[in-house]
Amino acid sequence: MGEPCDLLVRGATLVTAGGLVRADIAASGGRIVEIGPDLGPGARETIDATGLHVLPGIIDSHVHFNEPGRTEWEGIETGSSSLAAGGGTAFFDMPLNSLPPVTNAASLALKRAAAERTSRTDFAIWGGLVPGNVDDLEPMRDAGAIGFKSFMCGSGVEEFERADPATLRAGMKRAAALGMLVAVHAEDEDLARLRTAEARARGTDARTWLTSRPVELELAAIRTAVDMAGETGCSLHIVHVSSPDGVALAREARARGVDVSIETCPHYLLLNEDDVVARGAPAKCFPPLRPEALRLGLWNALESGRIDTVGSDHSPAPPEMKRSSNFFEIWGGISGCQHGFGLLLSEALARQAPGVALPRLSGLLSANVARRFRIDRTKGRLAVGLDADMTIIEIGPEHALSNAELLYRHRQGPYDGRRSRVRIDRTIVRGSTVFSQGRVALGGPAGQFIRPA
């Protein structure tokens, strides 16, 4: 290196697909320009990362930041700040809960403009697949949508309708022709109605609510979705798979040649149904948290390489929507994009050696996401030529997480008091520090829109 580079990260342990490697990273113009031992002679900014681990920047492929239209629920500025504090360098925002929902190119452009104003991290935007909008899929693709999201059961907001089977089939067919991926929230509508009616007749508490969304809903919907993807030749992504049986069904379909990928979320790996009862509203989500045996089964699926990606499904709501004496009436959604990833890394380290746990989980949080969503020419790995996106963590003694440190618009979350060995030391987006020493950097460059190749 003759010229000094913009940024030099020295002395760290890099988390790569091949294992842990001691090396320095040099970046210029927002990209990684060199990786190797003892890089020099100097740089405009040098970060001493001795004793720390550097992961490729975490890409959260599943958040609801609710802007425009419901910024009082979260908003892109607080959402992306929280994500950066949790180690995230990019997010994919879901089409619903913002108003208008993203179901055409015009609403996508509105969200893009909002994010370009206030996002601390890079971002992509999901389009929605809803009844009546199949002809909007192509314009949304052309506007840069990362994929099309649909619900196989009610979504929780009336302006984003469930994709009935005819809509889902037509949407998958069109998406396949457009070379785009369809994501599904996989819970069966008929079973959801039936089990909910049965449960409501028995009571209104959390334990009773749990019986309204058993695993059979997920399995029925996954069967339908993978069959339809097979028929139409569509690439399918199943979001927030909550059970090992759900993973197995999708893997069987993949073995038959269906192009299907499997996402799960930190909360299904960190919490179980007893936490819904003990912690209440902050731990309510759809599909619900599962019994302990299923949580452990999901870890086995992850550690044997059968899960593709992990996204937070950060889904906040104002406190008044998280309060009711009737558990059925409480908003279903976990706020988790700040605490979830660090805690998940800590839990993985409690189960396996760092050289196994970190590369595996990092792959699910970065490289696999980038590859599946075709942004791997610029993101997902620590490699020369790619964006200098880095999540720097310290693995140390256990400390307790607190909701008081949350940067969400509403400091709600299910991890208050949980102990973690992982602390997010610094988050770097395209060579610029967006979070360090517990603070989000002010006045940095704005986040950039990411579109699939």
Ligand SMILES: [Zn+2]
């Ligand atoms: Zn979601």
